[in-house]
Amino acid sequence: xxxxxxxxxxxxxxxxxxITVPVGSHSPDEDxxxxxxxxxxxxxxxxxxxxxxxxxxxxxxxxxxxxxxxxLWGPLVLCVSLALMLQxxxxxxxxxxxxxxxxxxxxxxxxxxxxxxxxxxxxGTISFFQSLCxxxxxxxxxxxxxxxxxxVLLASTGTVSFxxxxxxxxxxxxxxxxxxxxxxxxxQPPNRKALVxxxxxxxxxxxxxxxxxxxxx
Amino acid sequence: xxxxxxxxxxxxxxGAAGAAGGGRLARAVRADGLPPQALVDDTEDxxxxxxxxxxxxxxxxxxxxxxxxxxxxxxRVSAIVTYLFCDWFSNSFVACFVxxxxxxxxxxxxxxxxxxxxxxxxxxxxxxxxxxxSHWVFEAKRVPTVSASTEAEARIFWLGLIICPVIxxxxxxxxxFSLKLKWLALVIAGISLQTANLxxxxxxxxxxxxxxxxxxxxxxxxxxxxxxxxxxxxxxGTEEHGKTGTR
Numbered sequence: 016x017x018x019x020x021x022x023x024x025x026x027x028x029x030x031x032x033x034i035t036v037p038v039g040s041h042s043p044d045e046d047x048x049x050x051x052x053x054x055x056x057x058x059x060x061x062x063x064x065x066x067x068x069x070x071x072x073x074x075x076x077x078x079x080x081x082x083x084x085x086x087l088w089g090p091l092v093l094c095v096s097l098a099l100m101l102q103x104x105x106x107x108x109x110x111x112x113x114x115x116x117x118x119x120x121x122x123x124x125x126x127x128x129x130x131x132x133x134x135x136x137x138x139g140t141i142s143f144f145q146s147l148c149x150x151x152x153x154x155x156x157x158x159x160x161x162x163x164x165x166x167v168l169l170a171s172t173g174t175v176s177f178x179x180x181x182x183x184x185x186x187x188x189x190x191x192x193x194x195x196x197x198x199x200x201x202x203q204p205p206n207r208k209a210l211v212x213x214x215x216x217x218x219x220x221x222x223x224x225x226x227x228x229x230x231x232x
Numbered sequence: 233x234x235x236x237x238x239x240x241x242x243x244x245x246x247g248a249a250g251a252a253g254g255g256r257l258a259r260a261v262r263a264d265g266l267p268p269q270a271l272v273d274d275t276e277d278x279x280x281x282x283x284x285x286x287x288x289x290x291x292x293x294x295x296x297x298x299x300x301x302x303x304x305x306x307x308r309v310s311a312i313v314t315y316l317f318c319d320w321f322s323n324s325f326v327a328c329f330v331x332x333x334x335x336x337x338x339x340x341x342x343x344x345x346x347x348x349x350x351x352x353x354x355x356x357x358x359x360x361x362x363x364x365x366s367h368w369v370f371e372a373k374r375v376p377t378v379s380a381s382t383e384a385e386a387r388i389f390w391l392g393l394i395i396c397p398v399i400x401x402x403x404x405x406x407x408x409f410s411l412k413l414k415w416l417a418l419v420i421a422g423i424s425l426q427t428a429n430l431x432x433x434x435x436x437x438x439x440x441x442x443x444x445x446x447x448x449x450x451x452x453x454x455x456x457x458x459x460x461x462x463x464x465x466x467x468x469g470t471e472e473h474g475k476t477g478t479r
Contacts, residue, residue: 054346054350057345061341061345084360085358088337088341091333091337095330095333099326099330102326115414116325117325117329117414117417120329120417121417142360142366144366145360
């Protein structure tokens with residue numbers, strides 16, 4: 016500033032300024048509120064966020080909460096519980112009625128990653144972890160279906176139980192697919208929605224198939 | 233409140249700004265004739281009377297957050313120990329897998345959200361704004377407070393952060409070469425979670441240091457201007473230590 020070279024500032028006028036930092040630029044008040052908050056606040060905040068998302072899956076409305084504050088705790092818990100129920104809880108033996116635990120785990124996570132990559136390659140605007148979050152949380156109806164199936168199988172294993180299980184799994188499969196497409200399909204251009212919905216359909220179909228064909232020892 | 237060490241810390245940042253901006257300037261004497269050195273000896277723990285006894289004890293302690301330090305190491309080390317000795321604990325692959333996975337997840341969450349900001353004052357997260365674009369935000373604490381971290385804590389933090397991913401990488405190779413492929417998913421999950429934390433914190437630390445020379449903290453914006461100007465001139469660039477370990 017060449018024009019200011021000969022400006023003299025009187026000594027008793029305070030001159031203050033602020034240079035904002037490009038990385039992590041918050042006001043100092045916000046810094047203190049997230050950097051110095053007590054641990055219990057952090058835990059409660061995250062738990063509440065997870066709980067809110069579960070509620071959003073149960074009543075899939077067009078809300079941005081599931082998308083904005085993504086977290087992967089829900090998908091982790093759901094995936095582990097689904098894999099545990101599918102595994103049958105027995106020791107690692109080759110004669111299980113259900114698939115191995117690690118296979119279910121890898122299938123769910125790898126499948127979710129592939130669907131996310133697919134939707135990103137098709138030009139979707141949603142971010143990687145948001146998509147994983149949505150797909151993971153929408154496994155919840157299928158986990159409920161698995162629970163119901165196991166209870167039904169405790170009672171009987173005949174044709175009636177199969178029909179009940181078929182209806183329950185079918186309904187939950189439809190619910191999962193609708194819930195996840197409600198969140199994910201919007202981020203795509205209109206002529207590509209089917210291209211994005213189809214892998215999701217396939218993903219939940221495979222999981223439903225595993226649930227339906229599960230027979231305990 | 234804390235005018236002494238607080239002003240000293242502000243002086244360090246301001247002085248570094250002056251030195252970085254204008255090159256090395258000779259030490260000038262203040263307007264009232266005191267040598268500038270008298271203002272600079274704030275890097276030691278000066279015992280000031282306006283703090284309570286608890287604050288003084290806190291300031292002198294080597295580890296100010298014992299619980300955070302314990303938990304920082306607890307989850308990581310128990311995940312590694314469980315992985316190594318899982319055959320002793322239980323016959324079931326599933327139980328070991330789930331236990332180690334839960335330990336790794338708790339470790340990831342606690343290091344990312346709690347021990348990072350308590351032990352070294354750094355934090356990183358992902359934020360999604362209105363347009364749906366995602367930003368990764370890296371935050372570093374600029375002003376040390378009474379309960380800021382010590383060198384011992386910072387050393388424990390960084391050692392724990394760096395050594396564990398290395399150990400999990402060794403597990404990856406041992407799994408691949410001994411063909412125990414059912415553990416592969418777990419080892420890969422372990423490596424990715426711990427490396428994510430490592431990368432995030434290194435990014436925080438490097439980002440903070442690059443910008444520290446250009447930051448004027450708002451807390452000291454209302455300080456007396458003539459003294460600030462003189463301090464800026466008298467401060468040498470090399471005096472800006474990272475001794476508090478918060479950087």
